[in-house]
Amino acid sequence: MRLTRYFLPTLKETPAEAQIVSHRLMLRAGMVRLEAAGIYSWLPLGLRVLRRIEQIVREEQDAAGALELLMPTIQPAELWRESGRYDDYGKEMLRIKDRHERDMLYGPTNEEMVSAIFRNFAKSYRDLPKLLYHIQWKFRDEVRPRFGVMRGREFLMKDSYSFDLDYAGARASYNRMFIAYLRTFARMGLKAIPMVADTGPIGGDLSHEFIILAETGESAVYCDRGLTDFDILGESVDYEANLQPLVDKWTSLYAATDEKHDAAAFAALPAERRMEARGIEVGHVFYFGTKYSGPEAMNVTVTGHDGKLVHPEMGSYGIGVSRLVGAIIEAHHDQAGIRWPAAVAPFQVGLVNLKVGDAACDALAGDLYAKLAAAGCDTLYDDRDERAGVKFADMDLIGLPWQLVVGPRGAKTGMVELKNRASGAREELTAEAALNKLVDPTSQLGGLLQELGKGLSPG
Ligand SMILES: Nc1ncnc2c1ncn2[C@@H]1O[C@H](COP(=O)(O)OP(=O)(O)O)[C@@H](O)[C@H]1O
Numbered sequence: 429m430r431l432t433r434y435f436l437p438t439l440k441e442t443p444a445e446a447q448i449v450s451h452r453l454m455l456r457a458g459m460v461r462l463e464a465a466g467i468y469s470w471l472p473l474g475l476r477v478l479r480r481i482e483q484i485v486r487e488e489q490d491a492a493g494a495l496e497l498l499m500p501t502i503q504p505a506e507l508w509r510e511s512g513r514y515d516d517y518g519k520e521m522l523r524i525k526d527r528h529e530r531d532m533l534y535g536p537t538n539e540e541m542v543s544a545i546f547r548n549f550a551k552s553y554r555d556l557p558k559l560l561y562h563i564q565w566k567f568r569d570e571v572r573p574r575f576g577v578m579r580g581r582e583f584l585m586k587d588s589y590s591f592d593l594d595y596a597g598a599r600a601s602y603n604r605m606f607i608a609y610l611r612t613f614a615r616m617g618l619k620a621i622p623m624v625a626d627t628g629p630i631g632g633d634l635s636h637e638f639i640i641l642a643e644t645g646e647s648a649v650y651c652d653r654g655l656t657d658f659d660i661l662g663e664s665v666d667y668e669a670n671l672q673p674l675v676d677k678w679t680s681l682y683a684a685t686d687e688k689h690d691a692a693a694f695a696a697l698p699a700e701r702r703m704e705a706r707g708i709e710v711g712h713v714f715y716f717g718t719k720y721s722g723p724e725a726m727n728v729t730v731t732g733h734d735g736k737l738v739h740p741e742m743g744s745y746g747i748g749v750s751r752l753v754g755a756i757i758e759a760h761h762d763q764a765g766i767r768w769p770a771a772v773a774p775f776q777v778g779l780v781n782l783k784v785g786d787a788a789c790d791a792l793a794g795d796l797y798a799k800l801a802a803a804g805c806d807t808l809y810d811d812r813d814e815r816a817g818v819k820f821a822d823m824d825l826i827g828l829p830w831q832l833v834v835g836p837r838g839a840k841t842g843m844v845e846l847k848n849r850a851s852g853a854r855e856e857l858t859a860e861a862a863l864n865k866l867v868d869p870t871s872q873l874g875g876l877l878q879e880l881g882k883g884l885s886p887g
């Protein structure tokens with residue numbers, strides 16, 4: 429993408445309304461625009477990040493055996509009257525009347541609707557187990573929307589729902605989601621710690637919140653430092669196998685949110701392992717049995733092995749997709765701006781032409797841009813006629829993993845500078861060598877360049 433054709437309204441000054449760093453940086457980097465309290469437009473750069481996060485969430489849900497569907501944002505009130513939550517939900521629910529004076533609402537969550545869908549189609553134990561999910565906008569009329577997309581009123585959530593024949597099955601579904609969540613957050617460059625959590629108004633008796641540690645977090649959390657050394661991506665996960673041992677490993681060390689904190693158990697830990705911190709909740713898993721499928725609520729039934737009707741055991745599992753954009757920035761930034769982990773970066777490379785109009789610079793930068801594009805490497809090409817200082821500041825602000833800089837002196841001899849945004853390390857190298865570093869060796873061009881490299885190396 430050429431920056432001259434892109435829509436990247438960056439701000440030099442810090443917006444006064446933003447209290448935390450991720451919110452400031454998202455506004456300054458031109459990722460979002462506030463439309464009303466807690467309601468944002470996602471501008472092109474922000475949307476790219478949101479989509480990448482969404483895709484990682486989707487891949488890990490699919491890998492864990494969950495099936496994607498899409499339920500609407502607007503729901504009829506009747507469903508919520510069936511479960512008894514229409515009145516209970518209170519002012520956080522945005523209630524709407526259609527032209528026929530029918531009560532509708534903008535969905536804050538989907539237990540009722542997914543139960544109605546399942547009830548409609550599932551007949552017997554053969555239709556179980558099922559894990560269904562969607563990635564959809566939610567609306568909750570929060571009393572205090574704040575911190576930008578972290579606590580919005582309209583926000584994007586991935587919510588999954590499990591249906592099982594019995595507790596053992598429900599526990600297995602819970603474990604699948606538990607492990608999928610660990611993998612999802614790790615792939616985004618986050619250390620998310622599962623913590624015993626309060627089940628709140630949704631009910632149920634088995635629940636974990638996935639929390640990333642950050643000073644600006646809204647929850648006070650307590651955990652064993654040992655948890656920060658666990659690495660899920662180093663484990664081989666087989667979703668068809670029994671996941672309980674792996675889940676047990678992750679729940680073996682102390683970790684709890686404020687509401688579930690056991691001061692005595694925490695105090696029993698050696699002092700150097702006690703971590704008292706603040707955290708951001710990025711995901712939440714609940715088991716709630718037959719709370720929604722039961723006769724008092726949605727009355728979902730299937731025939732069991734013995735021919736008798738049973739109410740499936742359920743769980744629900746949420747991930748704050750739009751919140752994650754802010755949470756990742758909280759975890760990955762410095763004085764100059766964002767430092768995106770490659771997996772969620774809006775572009776992989778920022779190609780900077782320091783002297784637009786200079787024949788050598790234009791030719792070399794243009795050539796690099798074409799080759800990166802051919803290799804499928806997402807590149808933002810700063811081809812603006814701007815001062816070098818402005819270009820560097822904008823690149824640091826938007827935080828692409830790599831900056832490839834073409835200047836008038838180096839361009840004459842085919843030399844460029846490659847900077848790693850996260851480490852700050854810079855090196856001067858030939859354009860060819862820079863491409864070799866940036867392009868995935870398994871891609872077509874990557875292979876070509878590697879062949880070339882082999883031919884050139886002595887011996
Ligand atoms: N107002 C919000 N703005 C952005 N993300 C939210 C908001 N409320 C919840 N989320 C995200 O959705 C996930 C699932 O929501 P849930 O646990 O039902 O919400 P809550 O903990 O607020 O009751 C949370 O873990 C969080 O990441």
Ligand SMILES: [Mg+2]
Pocket residue numbers: 637709711712
């Ligand atoms: Mg929650």
